[in-house]
Amino acid sequence: MSEKSQVLNCNDLTGGWTSAGVAILNTVRFLKEDYDLPQVMGYTGFAFRININAADVDVAGPTAFDWESIFERGLANLGIKATTVRTKDFVAPTPEELKQAIAMVQDSIDQGVPAISWDMHVPEFGNIYGYDDQKQAFMAKDPAGDQPLPYEKLGRGQVNEMFVATVQDSFEIDRKSQLKNALEMAIEHARYREHQHELPPYENGLKGYDAWIEAFEKGQVSEFGNAYNIHVVQDARRVAAKFFDWLKVEWKDDERISNLCYDAQEKYNEVANHLEELIELYPFPQGGEPNKPQNAQITIDKLQLAKEAEFQAVNKLEELLEEVK
Amino acid sequence: MLLEQSKAKEEQFIADLINDQALIARAKQGDPEAFGELVSRHRAKAYGWARKMTQDTYMAEDIVQEALLQAFLKISTLIDAEKFMAWFHRIVQNQGHMKLRRGGPYAHEQLFSGFATNNQEVDWSDIDHILFQLNQSIEHRPTNNPVEQLIRKETLQGVATLLNCLTAHERSIFEQFFFEQLSPKEIAELFEMKVSNIYNVISRSRNKLQRERIRVEVSDYIKERQNKGLSTKKVLDSSKLL
Numbered sequence: 145m146s147e148k149s150q151v152l153n154c155n156d157l158t159g160g161w162t163s164a165g166v167a168i169l170n171t172v173r174f175l176k177e178d179y180d181l182p183q184v185m186g187y188t189g190f191a192f193r194i195n196i197n198a199a200d201v202d203v204a205g206p207t208a209f210d211w212e213s214i215f216e217r218g219l220a221n222l223g224i225k226a227t228t229v230r231t232k233d234f235v236a237p238t239p240e241e242l243k244q245a246i247a248m249v250q251d252s253i254d255q256g257v258p259a260i261s262w263d264m265h266v267p268e269f270g271n272i273y274g275y276d277d278q279k280q281a282f283m284a285k286d287p288a289g290d291q292p293l294p295y296e297k298l299g300r301g302q303v304n305e306m307f308v309a310t311v312q313d314s315f316e317i318d319r320k321s322q323l324k325n326a327l328e329m330a331i332e333h334a335r336y337r338e339h340q341h342e343l344p345p346y347e348n349g350l351k352g353y354d355a356w357i358e359a360f361e362k363g364q365v366s367e368f369g370n371a372y373n374i375h376v377v378q379d380a381r382r383v384a385a386k387f388f389d390w391l392k393v394e395w396k397d398d399e400r401i402s403n404l405c406y407d408a409q410e411k412y413n414e415v416a417n418h419l420e421e422l423i424e425l426y427p428f429p430q431g432g433e434p435n436k437p438q439n440a441q442i443t444i445d446k447l448q449l450a451k452e453a454e455f456q457a458v459n460k461l462e463e464l465l466e467e468v469k
Numbered sequence: 470m471l472l473e474q475s476k477a478k479e480e481q482f483i484a485d486l487i488n489d490q491a492l493i494a495r496a497k498q499g500d501p502e503a504f505g506e507l508v509s510r511h512r513a514k515a516y517g518w519a520r521k522m523t524q525d526t527y528m529a530e531d532i533v534q535e536a537l538l539q540a541f542l543k544i545s546t547l548i549d550a551e552k553f554m555a556w557f558h559r560i561v562q563n564q565g566h567m568k569l570r571r572g573g574p575y576a577h578e579q580l581f582s583g584f585a586t587n588n589q590e591v592d593w594s595d596i597d598h599i600l601f602q603l604n605q606s607i608e609h610r611p612t613n614n615p616v617e618q619l620i621r622k623e624t625l626q627g628v629a630t631l632l633n634c635l636t637a638h639e640r641s642i643f644e645q646f647f648f649e650q651l652s653p654k655e656i657a658e659l660f661e662m663k664v665s666n667i668y669n670v671i672s673r674s675r676n677k678l679q680r681e682r683i684r685v686e687v688s689d690y691i692k693e694r695q696n697k698g699l700s701t702k703k704v705l706d707s708s709k710l711l
Binding site: 160169173246247253257258275276277283285290 | 691
């Protein structure tokens with residue numbers, strides 16, 4: 145996606161910088177009222193994501209992943225069976241694909257549950273919560289606003305690609321399975337590269353920090369992309385800490401697990417604290433001056449500290465997984 | 470004996486037809502092998518038709534190739550597999566007419582570029598406007614072949630009449646087909662424009678047609694929902710959304 149296409153305002157993302165997490169929460173709430181953002185982000189893995197383009201820390205990183213599988217797996221861990229439809233990268237839907245997606249959304253809304261979609265008012269995730277055949281428009285809300293979206297504009301936004309996820313079914317899931325699945329997703333993301341192709345040079349998980357440092361060492365950092373990534377990752381780690389803050393209470397009947405949750409909370413807060421100092425250096429959307437050598441050195445130091453804290457956090461997750469298994 | 474032979478022929482014909490249908494179904498799914506097989510099966514026949522029309526071997530070959538390409542692009546819009554042959558025949562004929570209208574095999578001096586000699590700007594993304602311009606040009610064009618001029622005029626008028634009879638949906642398909650039939654170079658010749666300009670206009674025009682097609686299909690979809698008695702409007706409580 146081109147950087148110009150993604151113009152957001154700081155205030156737009158007060159619901160949370162990971163729009164996928166917010167969109168999932170908005171859908172889930174209509175079925176399971178008790179969930180909040182930390183639980184949703186934690187159980188779906190979005191609280192633990194980092195995806196950095198080693199070439200320039202581009203703005204597409206946080207949303208450059210396999211949407212279908214990540215959304216479906218994450219929603220399944222909330223007790224929701226989801227269906228997704230997606231066109232290839234940068235390919236607008238054919239009339240048939242569009243009609244299929246409209247029908248999916250309408251079915252979902254008829255059943256009382258908003259759909260999740262992409263690039264409606266801005267290239268971020270959002271929700272479709274209503275439709276009007278007479279006006280041929282959806283009611284759609286994403287970080288850029290809450291306004292009608294003509295049917296024919298679905299998949300023809302700023303980047304011309306279509307994604308829709310809807311709920312097919314919901315089921316009960318026990319807290320132990322949920323925690324186990326969440327830990328597995330988070331650890332996989334932290335330790336293994338999830339991209340099929342070498343290019344673009346995206347790195348996720350712990351190696352994401354290395355990629356970030358590499359871009360700063362080369363002095364080829366995108367101002368806009370870097371600021372966006374920092375805000376997204378910092379916010380996600382703060383949410384991860386809140387998730388474990390809640391889990392340690394949820395699991396107070398199991399001292400080992402509860403204590404490990406406390407440790408994980410501490411570590412993710414540590415990550416968030418290191419990154420927070422960079423937020424002041426790189427405000428969004430202006431982005432500051434990441435390619436100034438002096439700033440680059442400060443940033444590399446902070447990213448190294450953040451990586452070290454995240455490494456320790458992942459170790460805690462692995463210990464937790466052993467306990468839960 | 471004779472009866473047996475004719476029965477065998479009939480059986481072969483039916484077998485071919487069945488195979489064709491299976492191939493067409495596969496080609497419609499975008500299977501290039503199935504399309505290749507269809508092409509080789511029908512190439513000979515198509516060549517025959519085209520040759521009859523043009524009386525020129527090379528041009529016939531040219532036309533057939535063009536028609537085959539168009540066939541591939543259009544095959545997914547075919548609804549009735551049995552109609553493949555008739556439809557394919559028509560495409561070849563259309564291609565032939567197109568070439569003939571441009572002056573036929575031995576009349577290179579009669580290129581369409583002669584049509585747009587006046588200074589009026591042609592909005593060639595608008596089919597009605599193109600037809601109007603072409604008609605105007607024919608009226609004022611010196612000719613040494615009044616019969617051909619008449620044929621051209623009648624063809625253009627036929628197209629104009631046809632356009633009026635089409636539904637919006639059919640018309641959008643026709644327009645798309647029309648623009649796909651002419652290469653940028655041909656259109657540049659037609660209106661004496663630079664090829665690079667033509668590419669820009671084509672790209673804009675294609676997008677416009679694509680949007681039009683989407684619009685029509687969405688309207689049809691909504692009508693279908695209405696006919697099924699499905700609800701036409703529903704809005705969930707947006708205060709629950711972050």
